[in-house]
Amino acid sequence: MTTDLEQLAALPEAHKAQLARDALASIGVAVKREQGDELIIACPIGGYHKDQERNPTAALSTTKLLFNCLGCQARGTILWLIATVRGDDSIEQARQWLTGEAGLTRAMDLPVLLDLFDSLYAEKKTEPIPVYSPRMLDRWEGIDGYILDDRQIPITTAAKMGICTDPDGFMGPPDSRVRTGPRAVIPHYWRGDLVGWQSRRLPAADPSAPKYLSTPSFPRDQTIYNDLLHADEVVVVESPMSALRHMHHSPVVATFGSEVTEAQITRLARNRGKVTWWPDNDPAGWRTVEGYQRKGSRSRSLGAPERASAMCQNWIVQNPFAADPADLSDEVYDIVLDTAVPWQIYQRPERLYCHRCLNVAHRGAC
Secondary structure (H helix, E strand, O other), X not given: OOOHHHHHHOOOHHHHHHHHHHHHHHOOOOEEEEEOOEEEEOOOOOOOOOOOOOOXXXXXXXXXOEEEEOOOOOEEEHHHHHHHHHOOOXXXXXXXXXXXXXXXXXXXXXXXXXXXXXXXXXXXXXXXXXXXXXXXXHXXXXXXXXXXXXXXXXXXXXXXXXXXXXXXOEEOOHHHOEEOOOEEEEEEEEOOEEEEEEEEEOOOOOOOOOOEEEOOOOOOOXXXXXXXXXXXXXXXXXXXXXXXXXXXXXXXXXXXXXXOOHHHHHHHHOOOOEEEEOOOOOHHHHHHHHOEEOOOOOOEEOOHHHHHOOOOEEEEOOOOEOOOHHHOOHHHHHHXXXXXXXXXXXXXXXXXXXXXXXXXXXXXXX
16 A cells, blocks of 8 residues: 555656646746756746846756745745745745635645645655845844844844844735834844844834744744854853843853754754753743643653753753843843753742842833
8 A cells, every 4th residue: 555655756747847837826936947857937036136037047846846046045945935925924824825815727736736745844844944045134224223222232243143124014915915013133044044034023013913923934943043053052042032132241042932842952962061041931931941741641751951961061040030031131141140050950930030120020110
């Protein structure tokens, strides 16, 4: 008996090529010519390409369903391409649009295309990391005062990390795009490539807009923000904003949230002397460093420091404040960092305090 994967892999190349053509047509991208298993197209990423009609620089592989542009070096999966061209906020939105509204000429075959796409990367567990041209950031303005003044990120750090401001904060596909107001754009570079960016809602923006947004297929589970590959010791926080606030005086990196994958742990701990974990003081942060036991299960999920302990020393900061590192001054950050203990004896705080007035944590201003 053949498996679904074997059946999908056995689809005729011509059939897969037609499905890929239909997907491109759904976003208004015409095929200029064919070259082997590649559909040569004008690059639809960014507005700075020249003479794409006569000299197209992009291609879509019909066997791997991967997009690549030799001109701007952008690359990613076909779903990433669709999400980026349409301005979707996630790969899932691109998938839903294709299955529901694209109106492809072979709509009955679209699920086969999506299943095939998933099957190609099933064994890898993750999709290939997309790459953008840094020129895509040129459309945005300088650094907003909120980043420099309110968040107290040094201008040298903001400039080094390429922070900029999107004054409009448009969300949604081109035909129904909504302006949400200014957002700080935080580019993410990985191994020399721009692999995406996150944007943070600024105070003048619509408060109902999401606090954070990311580019399609953002590789949060495969990469580290401010990856300090050759540092003997690093401090691991959750948020890029925390890393930006303190990287001028501390070897701090970020994991894009409380969930830490095996790929991230390997990158953080291998060939390292010491990793100091600084979790946010909330249930998600505590689960990250302590591990947890699922209800009804006998097995326990190990915390990130324990999982990394075979590769290097792992310590955990015993932060007494109801605040993450981005909220702390340089001096307080250094004092709290000195509270770190080996992961085996870490204890979460029984009571949290306000980092401003030092009283028990409270709502509202001090």
